[in-house]
Amino acid sequence: MKKIILFLAFAGLANAQAPAGYYSSANGLAGAALKTELSSIITNGHQDKGYGGLWTAYKTTDIDKTYENDGSIMDIYSEKPNGADPYNYTVVTNQCGTYSVEGNCYNREHVVPQSLFNEASPMVADVNFIRATDGKVNGMRSNYPYGKVGTATFTSKNGSKLGNSVSSGYGGTVFEPIDEFKGDIARMIFYFVTRYQSKLSTFSSGNMLGNTTFPGLQTWELNVLLAWHNQDPVSQAEIVRNNASYAYQGNRNPFIDNPAYVNQIWGSQQPSNDTQAPTTVTGLSVSGKTSSSVSLSWTASTDNIGVSSYDVYMNGSLKTNVSSTSATVSGLSPSTSYTFYVVAKDAAGNVSSNSSTVSATTESGGTTNPGTDCVSETFETIPTGSSSSYSTRTWTNSGITWTATDARTDQTISNKAITVRDGSLKSSSSANGIGSLTVTTQLKFSGSNGTFNVLVNGVQAGTIPYSTTAATTTINNINVSGNVIITLENNSSSNRVAIDNLSWTCYSGTGKQSKSAPSAVQAESKDLQIYPNPISNQEIFVKGETQNIKKAEIYNLQGKVMQTINDPFKNSKGSIKIKSLTQGIYILKLDNSSLKFIIK
Template identity: 80%
Template sequence: MGFASLASAQAPTGYYNSANGLTGANLKTALSTIITNGHQDKGYSGLWTGYKTTDIDKNYENDGSILDIYSENPTSTDPYKYTPGTNQCGTYSVEGNCYNREHIVPQSLFNEAAPMVSDIHFIRATDGKVNGMRSNYPFGKVGTATFTSKNGSKLGNSTSSGYSGTVFEPIDEFKGDVARMIFYFVTRYQSKLSTFTTGNMLGSSTYPGLQTWELNVLLAWHNQDPVSQAEINRNNASYAYQGNRNPFIDNPTYVDSIWGSQQPTTDTQAPTTATGLAVSGTTTNSISLSWSASTDNVGVTSYNVYMNGSLKTTVSSTSATISGLSASTTYSFYVVAKDAAGNPSANSSTVSGTTTGTVTPPTNCVSETFETIPTVSSSSYSTRTWTNGGITWTATDARTDQTISTKAITVRDGSLTSSSSANGIGSLTVTTQLKFTGTSGTFNVLVNGVSVGTIPYSTTSTTTTISNINISENVTVSLVNSSTSNRVALDNLSWTCYGGTSRMASSTPTLATENTPLQISQNPISNQEIFVKGDTASIQKAEIYNLQGKLMQTINQPFKNSRNSIKIKNLEQGVYILKLGVSTLKFIVK
C-alpha cells in the first residue's frame, strides 16, 4: 500500500463497535481488547523498515526525510534532517549524528520484553543524542532546563503538580502526540501494568493506568494539542505495518470518556513499605543509601529519607546520598514511600552507617548485591534490567533464580553491563559460581569497551579482584561470558573509585588491549570487512560485542577464506569490540 492511499485510510467499518456506549475503566478494557487483536509483532529490527512509511515527513517540509519530534521545527528550517535507512545508528555524540528508536514509554520499565519493545505505535524515530538525554525520565513541565535540543525540547526539574523529579518536555507541537502514545500504551498493555516498573509515570493497576500527576499532565497536553494530520498519517501507516491502531487518534473523545469525566476515586491506599534499605557507600562526609522500590495501587511518587529521626531529603529514585556529615560518625536512616495523594508508607527498617575517617583507603564507587533484580519468569533466560544505587544494570541471556549468598544474576550466552559511573575505577571485585553442568571458564571484563582482565569461574564459589585497573574517566563496565553455554552466577560486584595514575586517558582512546598480538589495520572499517594484522592461524572464532557487552555476531573459522580479513554482517554505525582469542580490539563502523 503506497503512502498516498494510507493518508486517506481510516479504521475499518465496525473496528470500535464493541466499545460503543462504554465509559471509564470499561471503555479502556474494551479498547484494550480491540487493539490487542490483530497486533503483529514485527520484531525490534523491523522498526527500521516500519519507519520508512510511518515516520516520513509529509506534513512539514514534505521532503521524504524522517519526521523527528525532537528536532522538527514546525515554523522554520529544521536544524538537521535524516534520510530514511541511511542515518540510523546506535552510537552518537552530538545532535545530528543519526536517528534511533525512542521508546516514549521507556523499555527499561517493561524489561525490554516483547511485544512492547517493538510496538511502533509508541516508538518513534528520533535523534540519538536527544533520545539519550531524555533517557527514561517521565514527561512533564520543565522549570529550569539542564538540556535543550535544537528544536526546543527540554530536560530539567519538574514544575508539574505532584512530582518534583527530572522530566522531559517536548515542544508544544508534539505534546498531544506524546500524550496519545502513552494513552495507547497503558490501554494496549493494561493487563501487564502490575508487572512493570512505574518509572514515576505508569500506574500499577489497569485503571487509571497512570500516576495521577502524569495523567493530569497528559490530559492537559491532549487538550491543548489536538490530533494533527501527521498523527493520522502515522496511525494509518502503523496499522498497515502492524495490524492495530491507536484509538485516541481515531477518536480523541475516548480520552475524556475514560479519564476526563470518569476520574479515579480518591486514593486512600498507602504504598507498601520500602525494603532492602542498605548503606551502599561512605566517605568522610557522606553516606549513600539504596533500597528496593515500594509498590502502590496508583504509583509511588517519592521517598522521604530520615536521618536520626528527622527528614533529611526527598527523592524520586531508590537511592540517595546524604552529604555534609562529620567524619568517623555513625548515623541512622529509614525511608518512607509516598504516593501522589500524599499517602505515606510505614517506616522501613532502620540501618546505620558510619562515615570514614580523614584518611581512608579507596571507597567503593559501585556496590551491587543483586537484591533488587527483577524476578518475573526467573528461571527463563532473557534481558534483565534494573536500577540500584544510581546505576542501571543490563544482563543479557540471564536468569534470576540462582543464588550464591542471597540473590544473584546468572548469565549464559550474554553479559552484565553497567550504565556510566563517575569517579572512575581502581579495582574490581566479584563473586562467581558455575551453575548446573559445564566447565570452568572466564568472564572478560571490559571498561569503556576495552579489556582490563578476566574473572574465573568454577563450581566453587570464588571471589576475585582485578587490581590496578586505574581509569579516571566516567566508566561503563561489562562482564562478558566467554562461553555460550555455561550458566554462571554473579554476586557482590563492586569497584573502588579511581585513586592513582590512569592507564587510559579519555583523550587518547585505545583501539586494542595492551600487548595484544593482533591489530586492526584499517579503522574505521568499511564495506562490512575488518582487516587484521598479526598471526591469525590459531584463531577459531571471532566474537563481536557492542559497548554494552551484548554479543552481536559470532563467526566460526573467521579467517578461513582470507588470512587477514573478516567479513561481518550488517553492523550499524557505531563502536564495537572484536574478540579474537586473547585479543580484544575496538573498531568503528562509519
C-alpha cells in the same frame, strides 16, 4: 502554505484501520481493567526487530505523507505545519552520524527515555514510541519529561522548547513540543505505560512514570498528557504511522485507533476523587553502608489505586524520591550516625504516615587497601517474584545497586544465583577502583559453551567463560582506579547462564583510564558501528553517517594516542587504514563519538 488534510470523525476513521476484532476483547471494559486488556492485545504479535531495525522501520513509518508529502523524514521537532520546514532529511542518507547543530542528521528519539528502562529489550526498539527526529534537538531534550515550559533555555527551529516547568505539580526542567504534536506525544506515552505496565515497577520514574500498572504515570504528567490528548486530536499523520508500524512490528497504538480509550481509562480518575492514602511503609532496614553512603530497603505499601513513589527522609529532611522499594543515600560523612524513615505516595498526592525509623552509622574513612575485596555479591538478596520468568531485576546490597536484564531468579549454583539470557548484569558506581574480578558461572538448560564480556566503565576488560559445569574464573590486572561500573554482557541471545559469587578487589594505583583518554570512551556511540569486530588486515570498517567526520583518533586503554587521521573517510567508503597495532583493545574516536574495537 502546505496542504493540510483535516479529519472530523477521528475515532471512526482511526478505528477502521485496525483489523476486524483486534480490540473486541476490550469491549465493555474501563479503567484499570481496560488498560490491562489493551496491554495483552498489543503485546500479542509484537515482534522485536532490534535497535538497529529502527533505521529500516523509518523508511515506511516516519516518511512525510501528510504535510509536504515529499518523502522526507517526518520529524516532529522540525516540522512546521503552516510554513516551510527549516530543513529536510532524506531517509538513510541523513541518518546520524554526528551532529553539532540542527539540520545535521536525524536519529532515534525515545519519547520515554531509554535510560528509564536501562536500554533493555523490547522497549529500546519499539517503533510505536521511538520517532525519527533531529539529532541536536533530541540531544537537547535529553531525558527530561514533557510539560509546559515557562522560560525557554533552548528553542528549536520549529518552536519546540526546553526550560523550567510551569505545569502544576512539577518544577523541574521539561521539554514542550509544538501544539501540532502534543497529542502525538501524549498517545505515545499512553501506549508505553499500557504495553509495558507489568514492567513499570522495575523502571526508573524519570519524574514521569509511575511504578504501578495503574495509573502508570506521575499525577502531574498524567494531567499534562490528558490535556494534550484532548486539545490535539488524532491526525492523519498518526494514522498513517500507526498502520506502517503495525506492518513493520505487528502491534498497534490503541490510543490512535480508539482515542476514546484515553478518557475511559484515565479520564474518570481525577486526583480529587482519590483521598485514600497508601498504607504505612513496613520492614524498613539498612541493607548496606560505606564510609559515604547508606542503602535502605523496605516492603512495598499498598493503595486503593496504586503507590506511585516513596520519599526517603534523613534526620527529618527529604533526601530522595524513588519508585522502587530501595534507595541509597550518598554524600555522607564517615563514622557518622544518621536516622531514616520513608513515606509512600500515590498518584493523587496522598501521603502515608511515616514508617518506623532506622539508624545507621557510616563506615570509618581512610584509604582502602589495594588487593582487598571492594565488592562481594552473593545474590542472596535478589528479588524472587515470578522467579522463572525473564524480566529486569534490580536490588541493592552493601551500597551497590545491581540491574540484571532479561533475567530469572530460580536457578542456583552455590545457593541463590541470577540467570541472564539475552541481557547483562550491571553494577552501580563503586569507589576505590578494581584490581581483579572473580565470578562463578554455569550454563543452565540447553545451549552451548560461550563467554561473557566484562566491561569496566563501558570498556571491555576481558571475558568470562561458561559451560554446563560450574566454574570460577578470575580476571587479573584490570587495574582501573576511581569510580567504576562493572557490566557482564551475555554474548549469546539464547544461552541462559547463572552467575554467582561475584567480587572484585580494590585498586588505588594509577588506572588504565587516564585523563588523557577520550571522555566518550565510557558511552559508546549507538549511531556508528565497527564491523566486523575484532577487525582484520589493519582496516576498520564503520557503518553509519561518516562522510562529515573531520578527525579520527585511535587510543589504547592507557589513554595514549596511537594514531591521528584527518578527514579519515575522504577517499574511502566507510573504512580507515591504520598503522600496525599489536593485539589488544583500542578506542576509535570519530569527532565526538567513540567506538571500541579489538585486534586479535
